[in-house]
Amino acid sequence: MASKRGGSRAGDYPGAGRFGAFGGQFVPETLVPAVQELEKAYLSARKDKTFTAELERLLREFAGRPTPVYFAANLTSYAGGARIFLKREDLLHGGAHKINNTIGQALLAKRMGKRRIIAETGAGQHGVATAMACAALGLKAEVYMGTDDIERQKLNVFRMKLLGAQVRPVDSGSRTLKDAINEALRDWVTNVKTTYYLLGSAVGPHPYPVMVRDFQSVIGREVRADFKRKGRLPDAMVACVGGGSNSIGSFHAFVRDKGVRLVGVEAGGTGPGKNAAPLIEGRKGVLHGMLTYVLQDENGQVRSTESISAGLDYPGVGPEHSQLKDSGRATYVSVSDDEAVDAFHLISEKEGIIPALESAHAVAYAVKLAKEMKKTQSIVVTLSGRGDKDVNTIAKRSGYEL
C-alpha cells in the first residue's frame, strides 16, 4: 500500500521514509501529495549539476563558505586535555549555519516554480536566513513566529522586516517555536498548491529530515577534509542539538568513521522537567509529522520546554538523532542554562569569540570532555552561530543595563 520511496545514499536511509523506526510522514492527507512532490523534486535536483553548481556558488559567494576550522589554543590550555577546534559556522552570512539550508531549499522552491515561501522561526535565526535567501533569489517570504519569541527577539524580527519578509505572529499554545511550526503546517495545508514550506531544522515529515541534513552536511564534510589534510580524523565531534540540524550536519560525514565520537548536547535548562532535552528525558512519540523522541506527559500531550537558548527550545528532535541514540552511534548529553552561560563568557574572554547561546552548550560540554581526553587527541566543536542576538539575555542576567 505504501509507495516505494527513494532515500539518500544506500545505508543512510533504509527506505519508506524512515531512520530505523523513526521518521515517517505523519501529516494530514492534504499534505501527502505535497511531501511526495517535494521528495521527488529534491531527489531530481540533487542529481542536477546545474542545481548543485548554483548551490555551491551561492554557498561560496553569498554565504561565505567554506568556514575555517580554528584551533582554540587558549580554550585548550584552559581545559588542559584534548586539543579543541572550532568549526566557525558563526562566520557565515547572517551569523549562523541556518543559511546552508535556506539557500538549498529556496533554490529548490524556485526550481519547483513555487514563489511563496513560508517558514517558522524560534530565535529568529532561521527566519532571518530564510528572508536573506528569499531576497537573494527573488522569492516572497512569510515567517511564523510565536508572540513570546517576537517579544524576546526583537532584533531578529526587525532584521526579517528589513530583508523584506513578513513576520506572522502566532498566539496559540506556548507561543514559541513548536506553535510556529503548527501554524506553518496549517498554512501549508491551506495553500499547498502555491506554497513552499521552508522548514528550518532536520525535523518534520520525510523528506525534510534527509534534505536538511544533506544541506547541512557540508559542515562535517569540510571538517573531515580539513583533518584529512592534517593526516588524521578528529577523535570527537561535539555540537548542540535543538531540532538537530547543525549537529546532524556535523556528524553525517563521520557516521561511518567508528573512531570518531559523536556527541550531541541538548539544553538542560534549569533541571529535570524544566529543559528541552527530548533525547534524555523524552519518550518515543509523533510530533510535526515525525516519529521521534518527544518531551511529553504520561498521556501523550507535548510538554512545554525551557531553555535560556530560544534556538534549542523545542520538545522534539530530528528522527535521525533518535536512531543514532538508539543504535549507540552517537551519545547525547545535556548542559544546563548556567553551564551554557559560563561557557558563553569563557569562550568570549579566552578566544575573542562571542558565541550563540546554543553553541555555548556545545562548548561547555567540549571543555568537560577535553579534560577526560589525552592531549594528543582532538575535539571539534561546531560553533553554529554568533552571539550578537544573545547579548541582551546575557546582559540582563548579569544585571547590566544596555
Place this chain on the structure above:
Amino acid sequence: MSAISSVFRRLGDEGALVAYVMGGDPDIATSASVIDAVVRGGADIVEVGIPFSDPIADGKSIQAADVRSLAAGTTPGQVLELVASAKARNPKVPIIAMTYYNILFSNGLGRFLESAKAFGVDGLIVPDLPFDEIQEYAPLAKRYGLDAVLLAAPTTTPKRMRAIAKHTSGFLYLVSLTGVTGARADVQESTVGLIQSAKRYAGKVPVGVGFGISTPEHVRAILAAGADAVVVGSAIVDRVAHSQKDGPSMMLVNVENYVRSLKDATKGA
C-alpha cells in the same frame, strides 16, 4: 456489520449527520450533556474529540476547544469514560473518537485501541495518520473491532483515493476543502465535483464530507452532490464556547436546536 455501517444501511437515501463534540470542553460533565444534546437534536453518529496539545489539522475553533479541555485537565482516559457513559445513555448512536496519532501511540497503540473498544468506541478518526502510515494501526483496529475511518482530500489523486476507499472502514471521510477545520461561509464549487469523483472511486463505501460545513444550506448542497454523510464540528464547538455566557442550559438548547436544523436538512425537501 459495524454499528457505523448499520447507520448508513438504516438511513438508506437519507443523509447521515455526524456531530463533533470535544471531550472535556469546557469540562467532562458539560461535554457529556453536549453529547446528549446533539443526540436529541438528531445526530446519527457522534464524533468525540480527545484533546491534543498540537492539533495541526484544526482551525481556530477546535484549537480553542483543545485548549479549554486540556486546561480543565482532561485526559484520554477520562474521554473514554465519557464515551462509555454516553453510550450507556444513547446505546443506538455510534461514537467515533477523533484524536491525533501521538495520543494513540504514546499510550501504546494496541492497548489504546483495546481500551477504546472496551469503553464503547465504534471507530476512530486520526487526521495526522495518512494512508501510508496505517500499517500497524489498521490491522490492530480491525482486530479490536473498531472502524478505522480514513481521510481523503482534494489533493488526493484518483488512484490514491481508490486505495484509501478500499482500506477505510465505516465510511470514507472526505475533506471538503484544501485547509484546516473551521466553519466557512459557503460550500466551494469545487467541493461538488470532488464529492462526485469520490463517490465514483469509493464504490459502495459511504462518503462522509467534513470541514467547513455549518448551515442547513451547506448540508443540503453536500448531500445533493452525492455525499452519504456530513460531518459538522467547529460550528458546534463554537456554540458550546459562545453560548456559555447564557448559562449551560441555554447553551444545550442552542446546540440541540442547531443540530436539529442540520438533521432536518438531511431529510430532503
